Amino acid sequence: MICAAPVRAAPPGGHLSTTDTPVSTRRERTGWYFYDWANSAFSTTVITVFLGPFLTTVTELAAGCRLGADTCDGRVHPLGLSVAAGSYYPYLVSLSVFLTVFVLPVMGAVADRAARKKPLLAATAFTGAAATIAMAFVTGDRYLLGGVLFLIANISGGASIVVYNSFLPRLAGPDDRDKVSSRGWALGYLGGGLLLAANLVVVQSLSVDGDPQRTLDLARWCIVSAGVWWGLFTLLPLLWLREHPGGESGTGGGNVLTDGFRQLGRTLRGIRAYPLTLFFLLAYLVYNDGIQTVIALASQFGTEELHLEQATLILTILIVQFLAFGGALLLGAIAARAGARNTILVSLALWLGVVVAAYFIPERAPTQFMILGAAIGLVLGGSQALSRSLFAQLIPAGKEGEYYGFYEISDKGTSWLGPLLFGLVFQLTASYRLGIVSLVVFFVAGAILLALVPIRRAVVAAGNTPPRTL
Numbered sequence: 430m431i432c433a434a435p436v437r438a439a440p441p442g443g444h445l446s447t448t449d450t451p452v453s454t455r456r457e458r459t460g461w462y463f464y465d466w467a468n469s470a471f472s473t474t475v476i477t478v479f480l481g482p483f484l485t486t487v488t489e490l491a492a493g494c495r496l497g498a499d500t501c502d503g504r505v506h507p508l509g510l511s512v513a514a515g516s517y518y519p520y521l522v523s524l525s526v527f528l529t530v531f532v533l534p535v536m537g538a539v540a541d542r543a544a545r546k547k548p549l550l551a552a553t554a555f556t557g558a559a560a561t562i563a564m565a566f567v568t569g570d571r572y573l574l575g576g577v578l579f580l581i582a583n584i585s586g587g588a589s590i591v592v593y594n595s596f597l598p599r600l601a602g603p604d605d606r607d608k609v610s611s612r613g614w615a616l617g618y619l620g621g622g623l624l625l626a627a628n629l630v631v632v633q634s635l636s637v638d639g640d641p642q643r644t645l646d647l648a649r650w651c652i653v654s655a656g657v658w659w660g661l662f663t664l665l666p667l668l669w670l671r672e673h674p675g676g677e678s679g680t681g682g683g684n685v686l687t688d689g690f691r692q693l694g695r696t697l698r699g700i701r702a703y704p705l706t707l708f709f710l711l712a713y714l715v716y717n718d719g720i721q722t723v724i725a726l727a728s729q730f731g732t733e734e735l736h737l738e739q740a741t742l743i744l745t746i747l748i749v750q751f752l753a754f755g756g757a758l759l760l761g762a763i764a765a766r767a768g769a770r771n772t773i774l775v776s777l778a779l780w781l782g783v784v785v786a787a788y789f790i791p792e793r794a795p796t797q798f799m800i801l802g803a804a805i806g807l808v809l810g811g812s813q814a815l816s817r818s819l820f821a822q823l824i825p826a827g828k829e830g831e832y833y834g835f836y837e838i839s840d841k842g843t844s845w846l847g848p849l850l851f852g853l854v855f856q857l858t859a860s861y862r863l864g865i866v867s868l869v870v871f872f873v874a875g876a877i878l879l880a881l882v883p884i885r886r887a888v889v890a891a892g893n894t895p896p897r898t899l
Contacts, residue, residue, distance in 0.1 A: 453600045453671075458609060460669025461600055464593050465617030467662035468554065471561060471586055473621035473750060474628055474655040478743070481518050483648040484567075484575045486641075488517040491570035497641035507573055521576050525583045529837075536588040537834025540595050541827060545672050550592045554663040557585035561656025564649060582656075591837050595829035596670065598821045603888075603896035606818040607769050611761025614814035615754045622750030624658050629743055700835075705887035706823040710835065712882060713816055716777055716875025719868050720812065722847025723784065723805065726865070730787065731798055734861035741795040745802035752806025760811025768899045769819040770884050776812040777876040779804065781869055788866040822888045822896065847871060 490496060492503025492514040503514050512520060536553070540546055560582035567575040601609040628651040637643050700707065731737045731745070764772040783804050790797045817836075824832040847868060855864040888895040 456669050457671055458600055458612075460666040461593070461596055461609075462613040462616045463662055463665040463669075464550070464554070464589075465613040466620035467659050467666070468557075468586060468589065468593075469617035469621030470624045470655040470658040471557065471582065473625045473746075475561060475582075475652050477746060478625065479628075479648045479651050480579065483645065483652065484518050484521075484572065484579065485515060486645055487567060487570065487575055488572040489514040491572045496645070505572060507576070517572065517576070521579055525580050528580065529584055529587050532584055533587055533591050533837045534831065534834035537591045537595065537830035537832065537837075540592045540830030546592055546595065546830075547667055547670060547672060550589060550670075551663070551667055553585050553589035553592060555660060557582045557589060558656045558660035558663065560585065561659060562653050564652045564656070567649065587837055591830060591834045593666075594817060594833040594836070597818065598824060598829050603822060603894050604898075606821050606896075607764040607815055608761050610818035610821070611757045611764070611811065611814040614810045614817070615757035615761075618750050618753035618757065618810050620658075620662070622747060622754070624655060625750060626747055628654060629747070703823070703825065703887075703891055705882060705890055706832070708878070709820065709823055709882050709884075709887060712875055712878035713820070713836070715871055715878060716780075717813075717816065718847045719784075719871025719875065720780065720809070722851060722868055722871070723780070723865075724809075725848065726851055727802075727805070730861050730865055734792070734865075735790060735794065735798060736792050737795055737798055741798065745799050748799055748802045749806040749809065752803055753810035756807035757810030757814045759807070760815060763811075764815055764898075766898065769815045770879065770882075770899055773812055773815050773819070774876055774880060776808040776815075777872050777879075779808045780812070781872045781876075783808075784865055784868050784872070788862045819884070822884075822893055823891050824893075825891050826893070 486496070488505055489498070489501040489503060492501060492505050494501035494503045494514065501514050504511050505514055505517060506512070507517070536549075540549055543549055560578045563578050564575065567578065597606060597610060632644075632647050632651065635643070635647055727745075728742050731742050760772050760776060763775075767775075783801060786804075787801060790801065820832070820836055821829070850867055850870070851864040854867045855861060858864075884899045885895045888899070
């Protein structure tokens with residue numbers, strides 16, 4: 430890893446702009462990478478595998494259903510609303526997305542106004558980790574406690590990612606951001622995959638056939654382990670990162686939170702001055718929605734359409750996690766020669782091939798499904814990491830937190846579009862295959878929109894220095 434050399438010092442009382450080469454050390458960048466390692470445990474172990482079935486089972490117990498029953502028609506009544514037990518968790522996810530839309534831009538504005546970002550990273554990360562660890566108390570029929578803790582953990586995690594991403598332009602110059610972002614994303618997939626693999630070994634070793642209570646308890650402690658992992662490894666970025674004040678930090682002398690709200694209002698009014706940055710966000714919104722939908726619905730497609738065993742799905746998840754580590758590094762290396770935008774376009778072509786190939790996989794063909802998972806792993810990490818680093822080139826100096834707040838909204842706040850299309854196609858055709866292949870529209874439209882963005886002109890318009898290769 431090459432340490433960046435300083436071009437010039439910031440003027441007294443001033444700040445380095447993103448057109449300067451940031452001063453960062455290998456230790457500092459390694460600390461930044463490790464927050465990807467830390468928080469990815471929540472995404473993989475909690476969100477992807479354990480929380481949905483665990484919280485649904487707890488909700489079914491609250492609805493009066495018998496533990497281990499094949500079906501449950503019971504209902505619960507949070508806040509006086511009548512909700513089917515099986516719908517409780519999906520509704521929580523939707524509520525979390527809705528609240529995130531309001532929280533993330535404000536957190537970004539606060540991060541830009543704060544003289545020190547590390548306390549914000551600590552507060553948001555430890556809040557999310559603590560809420561995840563507190564899932565240990567979700568026993569019996571405490572579905573409401575589980576729902577509140579999930580909301581806190583998921584929203585805090587999203588807020589922490591906004592703060593974390595805002596460090597990137599200060600850690601690497603224009604020519605190194607793709608490499609730095611790709612390494613962080615790769616390490617995240619490796620860490621998340623390692624904890625998930627360990628948890629799955631524990632579950633397979635300690636589960637007892639015919640004992641659903643033991644399975645439920647194991648799932649709860651696997652969720653808790655992700656919170657412990659998240660909290661412990663967050664200590665490394667907090668120890669090794671240095672503060673890099675942005676162009677807006679420490680100004681105004683007022684309260685950081687209220688100043689953050691005021692700055693958010695100014696940003697919303699002034700963002701129209703950067704139409705090319707907005708156009709990139711639109712392209713990202715479209716193609717990333719396709720990516721997130723494939724990730725979210727792959728297990729359902731494998732279970733309902735291909736009739737695959739749970740063991741096959743779990744093994745495929747692990748294949749995706751570990752190959753995404755290598756895929757992020759591979760596409761990062763390709764981007765150094767071909768440019769980030771061109772590499773993302775290639776990855777979108779591969780995503781297009783994945784959803785088309787999924788249409789032709791026969792039923793009960795686990796090997797072909799795992800090969801498809803391997804293909805997803807190779808393009809997943811790289812397409813996301815390079816999108817993050819490319820967006821860093823399009824952010825005006827000193828507004829990294831705010832703009833990454835909007836970036837995270839386009840990541841999390843619009844992820845209902847793909848599932849909506851998938852659901853509508855299935856409702857009209859009763860075919861999961863047609864539902865999955867309908868997602869080609871996101872990859873085709875997103876690629877076209879991205880190809881139309883004049884990236885070099887967009888970088889210059891944002892006041893930044895374009896990298897040698899775009």
